[in-house]
Amino acid sequence: MTSPLLSETGVGPAQVPASSLAALLARWLPRQRWFTGQGRDITGVSVAAATALTADCYHLLVRVDQRGSADGDHYQVLLGIAAQVPPRMSPSLIGEVEARPGERLMVYDAVHDHRAAIVLLERLRRGGVTGHLRFESLPRTAVPCGLTPRVLDVEQSNTSIVYGDELILKLFRHVQPGINPDLEVTGALARHGFTQVPAPVGWFQTESPFWSTLGMVQPFLTDSTDGWELALESSRHHTGFTDEARELGRTTGELHVALAKAFPTDPGPADQPAQLADVMTHKLLRAAARVPQLRPYVPALQEIYAAAATAGGHPPLQRTHGDLHLGQVLRAHGRWHIVDFEGEPAKPVPERRADRSPVADVAGMLRSFDYAAQSGGAFHPRWGDRCREAFCAGYAESGGFDPRAVPAALSAHEADRAVYEVVYESVYRPDRIQVPLNAVARLCATHATAPADPAGPSQASEPSGPSDRLAQES
Incomplete structure (x- = not known):
């Protein structure tokens, strides 16, 4: 049902002109970390749905059309529209528009408005329908009221609001049809x-x-620290992290076992490794077309993928985390906890919900250890090597297979992840692009010198080059 706040003329009781609002959002959206269309020209912005949360705050689903994309992308925005905003909200100001001749209104990002955050939690506590929004909670769980909200000030692909150190609300900014994998998996x-x-x-x-x-x-x-910060601190000061890495490996293995019980597994077709190699090769060629620095490594990377296509011992496909790295794990009360099962927000939801090899999650964490070894002003490869080995050893204790026993598959997944990192850094942090490029170079060199039928400890325990937290990405 169309919201009464949504019309051809604008949004809100003051009817902010749609053209003015679109122009503001077209300038503001690309500057947001969670906007997935970086680097492509915006050809249109429109409001797909709108609901009033307070007298001057609106929940919007905004459609963005971009050059080179057949379908528009939708983003979730909490928009404040008022004649004046308090000084504390000035960093969240999006712009100023003229609603009527002589009447100027301020438009701001209301995620940072405590009133809007409190209203969201109250709607969740009560349940029911408000405009285009439906709120649900588990019957056995009481969502308390009166909790003070604060927005987490971290670089990530969504926005999280913490309430009184008791609850955390994650707003999925890039909205796609269907259930979000984070809700489904957790x-x-x-x-x-x-x-x-x-x-x-x-x-x-x-x-x-x-x-x-x-x-x-x-x-x-409460009192949690993310794995990236812990690992980076250890790497910087050359302190031991192997016990923590081994425990994290065991926790990851236990997670995969639990996921295999919660969702059906899929042995995949007989030629599944070859199909995966083709997919990786296709992504590689697209990446090399965008990033010239990758092109010298294309032949060697294709050999790595081809070796995985003909190797045996691949574990069955299953639901996985989908974007596992040190920024997705928290250390709290003496245990590791795993969060953020959304996958890569830029990918379509069906792709993020698809079964994958658990080796991909392992490779993501190994790359993250390499990034920690490279960050902080110095490269500590031996620290990274020890953490990678300990993580694999811990995984082998609980995960149903030893990642070091499938070296070809692990190398292919690490290479695929490193290629992704190169493209990511070229767009968001070009000053860091050499970090994953070094990893690509080392993977290619290791493959060139590896025996045709390696025995003993696999390539998983060897350094694949410096790395960093592609981390807080998802």
Whole structure:
């Protein structure tokens, strides 16, 4: 049902002109970390759905059309529209528009407005429908009221609001049709008794212009530190991190076992490794077309993928984390906890929900250890080597297979991840592009000198080059 706030003339009771609002958003959206269309020209911005949360705050689904894309992308925005905004909101100001002749209104990002955050939690506590939004919570779970909100000030692909150090609400900024994998996976793991992933206690969704998950609430892990910060501190000061890395490997293996119970596994077709090699090669060629520095490594990378296509011992396909790295794990109360099962937000939801090899998650974490070894002003390869070996050893204790026993598959997944990192850094942090390029070079050199039928410890325990936290990406 179309919201009464949505019209051809504008948004809100003051009817901010649609053209003025579109122009503001077209300038503001590309500057946001969670905007997935970086580097492509915007050809159109429109409001697909709008609902009033307060007298001057609106929940919007904004459609953005860009050159080279057949379908528009949708983003979730909390928009404040008022004659004046308090000084504390000035950093969140998007711009100024003329609603009527002589009447100027301020438009701001209302995620940082405590009133809007409190209203969202209250809607989740009460449940029900408000405009195009439907709020749900688990019947056995009471969402408390009166909690003070604060927005987490971290670089990530979504926005998280913490309430009184008890709950955390994640707003999925890039909105696609269907259930978000983060809600789907954490809910399934909770039903199967896996306690090292915070269980969802509430969520909200939209049914216009399509059905989609917009946000979810989970318990907030107090006194927690993310794995990236812990690993970086250890790398900088040359302190031991192998015990933590081994435990993280065991936790990751336990996670994969739990996921295999919560979701059906798929042995895949007999030629699945060859199909995967073709997909990796296709991504490589597209990446090399965008980033010239990759082109000298294309032949060697294709050989790495081809070696994985003909190697045996691949584990069955299953649901995985989808974007595992040190920024996606938290250390709290003496245990590791795994968060953020959304996958890569730029990818279509069906692709993020698809079964994958668990080796991909392992490779993502190994790349993250390399990034930690490279960051902080010095490269500490031996620290990275020890952490990688310890992680694989821990995984082998609980995950059903030893990643070091499938070296060809692990090398291919590491190379695929490193290629992704090169493209990412070329767009977002070009000053860091040499970090994954060094990893690509080392993977290619290791493959060139490896025996045709390696035995003993696999390439997983060898350094694949410096790395960094592509981390807080998702």
